[in-house]
Amino acid sequence: MTVISSTQTGPVPVPVADAVRFRAACPDCRERFELMAGALRLAIGASRRTTFYSFTCPACGSAVRKPAGERIVELLSGGGVRTLRLHTALR
Numbered sequence: 400m401t402v403i404s405s406t407q408t409g410p411v412p413v414p415v416a417d418a419v420r421f422r423a424a425c426p427d428c429r430e431r432f433e434l435m436a437g438a439l440r441l442a443i444g445a446s447r448r449t450t451f452y453s454f455t456c457p458a459c460g461s462a463v464r465k466p467a468g469e470r471i472v473e474l475l476s477g478g479g480v481r482t483l484r485l486h487t488a489l490r
């Protein structure tokens with residue numbers, strides 16, 4: 400057996416936010432694809448009903464909007480997806 404002694408602990412490559420891809424599916428044409436973070440948009444509203452993410456289907460071109468739960472919000476915002484906060488200034 401050959402034991403390789405690694406005395407060097409070099410820099411570990413870390414995935415860049417721009418390289419993160421998200422799997423999505425289109426409800427219209429049922430095409431599955433991977434989207435870059437820049438192709439997605441996340442809208443955070445005051446309630447869960449107004450919190451959603453949207454993208455344009457690369458296959459059929461339809462605008463897809465899906466509700467985003469807390470985990471999805473964390474996942475998308477952490478992955479560099481453009482986040483839009485919708486604040487209703489109702490008092």
Ligand SMILES: [Zn+2]
Binds near residue numbers: 426428430456458460
């Ligand atoms: Zn589609």
